[in-house]
Amino acid sequence: MKKTIKVVAAIIENENNEILCALRSPDMSIPNQWEFPGGKVEEGETLFEAIEREIQEELSCTVKAVDEFDENTHEYEKVIVNLIGIKCKLVEGTPVAREHSKLVYLKKENLNSLVWAPADVPIVENLIKK
Numbered sequence: 001m002k003k004t005i006k007v008v009a010a011i012i013e014n015e016n017n018e019i020l021c022a023l024r025s026p027d028m029s030i031p032n033q034w035e036f037p038g039g040k041v042e043e044g045e046t047l048f049e050a051i052e053r054e055i056q057e058e059l060s061c062t063v064k065a066v067d068e069f070d071e072n073t074h075e076y077e078k079v080i081v082n083l084i085g086i087k088c089k090l091v092e093g094t095p096v097a098r099e100h101s102k103l104v105y106l107k108k109e110n111l112n113s114l115v116w117a118p119a120d121v122p123i124v125e126n127l128i129k130k
């Protein structure tokens, strides 16, 4: 049976109302597709603790989790991902792409111009609508 993993993803908006988008690198799973930075929730962690830890590790900056925005479950070839998008506020530092190929801030109406990881698509659609 396929494993289901719980993954948290940060929706970080800057002062120009743009959203931070991250390009998965060629050597990550789901390579060369865009996502919200984040990762797997570890045992014993809350969703908010997990996203704050992942962003520190991945982007070398500090965010505060504010609100659970939306979630979506997607069945990939090898794994089922339960993705939870969490609105976060940048409180210290500037995001640095330590693992991703690229980071960009995009206006909500332009988010559709990227090729998103399949699990993200409904969450992105929802963000564009709101």
Ligand SMILES: Nc1nc2c([nH]c(=O)n2[C@H]2C[C@H](O)[C@@H](COP(=O)(O)OP(=O)(O)OP(=O)(O)O)O2)c(=O)[nH]1
Pocket: 007, 008, 009, 028, 029, 030, 034, 035, 036, 037, 038, 039, 040, 081, 083, 117, 118, 119, 120
């Ligand atoms: N962080 C993140 N992961 C996502 C998103 N959408 C999506 O399908 N995923 C998938 C990719 C991975 O299979 C999993 C996240 O795990 P992870 O980011 O901790 O990845 P990892 O390095 O531990 O896993 P892997 O690349 O070694 O397989 O969720 C998203 O928006 N953000």
